[in-house]
Amino acid sequence: MGSFPALLVVVGSLALGANAQLPTINCVSRIPSGRVTGHCISIRECDYFMRILLSSNLSQSDRNLLRENQCGVRANDVQVCCPSTAGLGALNHPLLPTDCGKVRWQRSNGTDTRIREFPWLALIEYTRGNQEKIHACGGVLISDRYVLTAAHCVAQAATNNLQITAVRLGEWDTSTNPDCQYHQDSKVADCAPPYQDIAIEELLPHPQYNRTDRTQINDIALVRLASPARLNDFVQPICLPNKQLRADELEGLVTELAGWQARSTPRMRKSYVTISSIEECQRKYASQQLHIQASQLCGLTNSQECYGNAGGPLMLFKNEGYLLGGLVSFGPIPCPNPDWPDVYTRVASYIDWIHGSLKA
Numbered sequence: 001m002g003s004f005p006a007l008l009v010v011v012g013s014l015a016l017g018a019n020a021q022l023p024t025i026n027c028v029s030r031i032p033s034g035r036v037t038g039h040c041i042s043i044r045e046c047d048y049f050m051r052i053l054l055s056s057n058l059s060q061s062d063r064n065l066l067r068e069n070q071c072g073v074r075a076n077d078v079q080v081c082c083p084s085t086a087g088l089g090a091l092n093h094p095l096l097p098t099d100c101g102k103v104r105w106q107r108s109n110g111t112d113t114r115i116r117e118f119p120w121l122a123l124i125e126y127t128r129g130n131q132e133k134i135h136a137c138g139g140v141l142i143s144d145r146y147v148l149t150a151a152h153c154v155a156q157a158a159t160n161n162l163q164i165t166a167v168r169l170g171e172w173d174t175s176t177n178p179d180c181q182y183h184q185d186s187k188v189a190d191c192a193p194p195y196q197d198i199a200i201e202e203l204l205p206h207p208q209y210n211r212t213d214r215t216q217i218n219d220i221a222l223v224r225l226a227s228p229a230r231l232n233d234f235v236q237p238i239c240l241p242n243k244q245l246r247a248d249e250l251e252g253l254v255t256e257l258a259g260w261q262a263r264s265t266p267r268m269r270k271s272y273v274t275i276s277s278i279e280e281c282q283r284k285y286a287s288q289q290l291h292i293q294a295s296q297l298c299g300l301t302n303s304q305e306c307y308g309n310a311g312g313p314l315m316l317f318k319n320e321g322y323l324l325g326g327l328v329s330f331g332p333i334p335c336p337n338p339d340w341p342d343v344y345t346r347v348a349s350y351i352d353w354i355h356g357s358l359k360a
């Protein structure tokens with residue numbers, strides 16, 4: 001299995017600052033479950049209150065709630081104290097499932113995964129001119145029809161004379177099919193159905209992605225499957241995050257990354273990634289003339305080996321389920337490197353683009 005990392009090379013120079021995250025005012029949000037910290041932002045940027053505002057049935061207590069949380073008006077736009085909602089999923093969308101990110105096993109804290117552990121992980125299949133097939137990037141299932149991956153995984157296919165032909169779902173051990181896990185004590189086999197290789201109908205890299213931009217801004221692509229995935233215990237979508245899930249709110253959070261990059265085993269493995277300060281990451285990469293933006297996330301892994309495939313998911317465990325925090329974009333080579341965080345596309349920045357791109 002190969003991968004398409006973006007390399008760190010020192011050329012050119014870029015100034016840091018123009019794209020630093022806008023400062024926002026902290027405030028106390030009063031929501032039915034109590035008082036929580038929040039940020040005073042436009043109501044249109046706040047999924048939590050937009051969900052209430054757009055509900056068909058706005059009650060008097062909803063109106064009161066909106067009034068109590070108003071924190072100003074800026075350019076004719078009502079500002080609300082939007083609760084810090086790392087745990088909340090994105091605003092519902094008719095083409096995205098509400099049943100997502102479910103945990104179907106006992107969570108463990110090692111680097112081995114269980115057979116049902118991350119049923120949204122996908123592998124992107126590339127076909128060479130001679131019909132040879134390889135899996136060189138990862139992805140993540142967000143509905144039965146759509147997979148997210150990195151835009152560089154799409155762009156680099158063309159430059160390597162490869163065509164993206166399918167997506168593999170329901171994979172766990174790349175050396176066997178179907179996959180079985182044997183319980184240590186009972187020796188009973190826990191088997192998954194065979195994996196699903198589903199052809200691609202459409203590739204949608206982000207329109208503003210620029211392959212030659214070394215900072216790899218907008219490194220995100222949607223893949224539309226030619227036919228719906230058959231969902232089961234081993235093939236399930238992950239939940240998308242709220243669009244106001246900010247990078248600085250995630251700082252210090254331990255997230256999970258999984259994939260098949262390990263040289264030591266054909267099985268999916270996982271590592272724990274601690275989200276680093278975006279400012280520190282910007283400073284660090286500025287020394288390489290890379291200009292990290294707020295639409296990206298930086299994280300340091302705890303593992304000795306890199307497991308996540310490019311385009312694969314960085315996952316946040318919240319309220320008994322998994323949310324998609326990021327997509328693997330690039331990192332130091334060799335990987336891992338304790339001094340250089342890996343860089344992810346922050347999916348929360350792209351919720352509107354994702355919603356606007358989905359077709360029935």
Ligand SMILES: *[C@@H]1O[C@H](CO)[C@@H](O)[C@H](O)[C@H]1NC(C)=O
Pocket residue numbers: 056057059
């Ligand atoms: C609207 O609100 C009322 C009172 O809270 C409730 O009885 C009714 O079921 C709600 N209707 C819908 C469609 O949610």
Ligand SMILES: *[C@@H]1O[C@H](CO)[C@@H](O)[C@H](O)[C@H]1NC(C)=O
Pocket residue numbers: 109110
């Ligand atoms: C895993 O969990 C066990 C018990 O919950 C704990 O003792 C151990 O330190 C944890 N290991 C890691 C690597 O976090």
Ligand SMILES: *[C@@H]1O[C@H](CO)[C@@H](O)[C@H](O)[C@H]1NC(C)=O
Pocket residue numbers: 210211212213214
């Ligand atoms: C893409 O990025 C390169 C390098 O930063 C730049 O020279 C080029 O103009 C960009 N292309 C577009 C279409 O923005």
